[in-house]
Amino acid sequence: xQLGYVYKLxxxxxxxxxxxxxxxxxxxxxxxxxxxxxDSYEQVRSPKMGNxxxxxxxxxxxxxxxxxSKSSSLGYPWxxxxxxxxxxxxxxxxxxxxxxxxxxxxxxxxxSTVLQQMLRQLDVAFSKFFKGEARYPKPKRRSRYRSxxxxxxxxxxxxxxxxxPGIGWMGFYNSRPIPDGFAIKSVTVRKKSRGWFVxxxxxxxxxxxxxxxxxxxIRPNHVKGCDLGIRKLVxxxxxxxxxxxxxxxxxxxxxRRLKLRQRAASRKKKGSNNRKKSFGRVASLHEKLANKxxxxxxxxxxxxxxxxxxxxxxxxNIKGMKSRCKPKPNESGGYDRNGQSAKRGLNRVIADAAWxxxxxxxxxxxAKSGIPVIKVNPRxxxxxxxxxxxxxxxxxxxxxxxxxxxxxxxxxxLNGGVNIRNRGLKQLGIDPIQLPSxxxxxxxxxxxx
Ligand SMILES: [Zn+2]
Numbered sequence: 227x228q229l230g231y232v233y234k235l236x237x238x239x240x241x242x243x244x245x246x247x248x249x250x251x252x253x254x255x256x257x258x259x260x261x262x263x264x265d266s267y268e269q270v271r272s273p274k275m276g277n278x279x280x281x282x283x284x285x286x287x288x289x290x291x292x293x294x295s296k297s298s299s300l301g302y303p304w305x306x307x308x309x310x311x312x313x314x315x316x317x318x319x320x321x322x323x324x325x326x327x328x329x330x331x332x333x334x335x336x337x338s339t340v341l342q343q344m345l346r347q348l349d350v351a352f353s354k355f356f357k358g359e360a361r362y363p364k365p366k367r368r369s370r371y372r373s374x375x376x377x378x379x380x381x382x383x384x385x386x387x388x389x390x391p392g393i394g395w396m397g398f399y400n401s402r403p404i405p406d407g408f409a410i411k412s413v414t415v416r417k418k419s420r421g422w423f424v425x426x427x428x429x430x431x432x433x434x435x436x437x438x439x440x441x442x443x444i445r446p447n448h449v450k451g452c453d454l455g456i457r458k459l460v461x462x463x464x465x466x467x468x469x470x471x472x473x474x475x476x477x478x479x480x481x482r483r484l485k486l487r488q489r490a491a492s493r494k495k496k497g498s499n500n501r502k503k504s505f506g507r508v509a510s511l512h513e514k515l516a517n518k519x520x521x522x523x524x525x526x527x528x529x530x531x532x533x534x535x536x537x538x539x540x541x542x543n544i545k546g547m548k549s550r551c552k553p554k555p556n557e558s559g560g561y562d563r564n565g566q567s568a569k570r571g572l573n574r575v576i577a578d579a580a581w582x583x584x585x586x587x588x589x590x591x592x593a594k595s596g597i598p599v600i601k602v603n604p605r606x607x608x609x610x611x612x613x614x615x616x617x618x619x620x621x622x623x624x625x626x627x628x629x630x631x632x633x634x635x636x637x638x639x640l641n642g643g644v645n646i647r648n649r650g651l652k653q654l655g656i657d658p659i660q661l662p663s664x665x666x667x668x669x670x671x672x673x674x675x
Contacts, residue, residue: 259322376390484512
């Protein structure tokens, strides 16, 4: 079982200066090696060679399978052994480190595993791009390059002190002790606007995660369908609703303060110290809000997993696509405004991010008790009748759901959750739960009068 614990560090001024120096040097080397791999990549995709490739789509026509394009032009590309003689780009770039330390001796100050981890980070960025999971890696700016990482087995802990090789012993706020039997894996030091933090990955192989529940172990009436919304953060198929803190006055107040601080910061003279300080205050408030939201999400995740056998969520990738407005072509060949920019406003972006964050946390909590988390297509979950499966926009009447076909009615929020749960059950191969018969008896006329 792997866990991540985060602590705040108490560096002295000299240690802080060292860490700042490291970050600067690491960023310079990261960007240099990125350019190197960039050059190798450009060589192959240039039109001179007869190949053209669009960086954004990196589609079929691109000879990405060619080993040169994924590689590096520095270092020694060949291994000594004859078996698989070509080195990987990571290995090639790794072989340049001794040369670097000779040419620029100040790089010797950085702990060797920290330098190695920087190379790994670059390698991961590229392999993600070649797999089509991420965009082409970009050079990092100083404001974006804020962390460095130690390989497992380097960092030591002693009560309220931590030993970071190359920097020394440092105090930290031991806000929660590491449980017995856990070994420290990788350690990342991160600069944030509220100070320096260390996140420690700990692992205990003796505590395996419980096995995920099988279909036979899942009781259909203990399966929860979770409808994610803006007004209510979650409404479940068993009638539970969880408020969205973004709707409370307190949050709105803080959001307003954030806006004011941002405005004040952007009015400051560019490049001035005051501007820097002012944006520091903006970042600090951002972090504070993010921490609060995170704590709330863990609470919600615990509540949702409590006493359930399986959880069903909407697939957020599809949900995001669904909520996109249709393009409106006009006669002159262009496009009219379709309200997309208004719809995808700030609130929307925040909601999207918050949903993803929440689902990820639920998955972590659920895994600890072996509860499967199922994702289903969110199409028409708010418009479908769970009884006769008739889909119509007319079925929804504000807060109420009334089927215009068979007269089944229910709370609209609850209905979304029920539909999501039924889709999840179907995906698991379990028969859906019979709805209580008295619910369907009322005709829509009786409700409206
Ligand atoms: Zn119906």
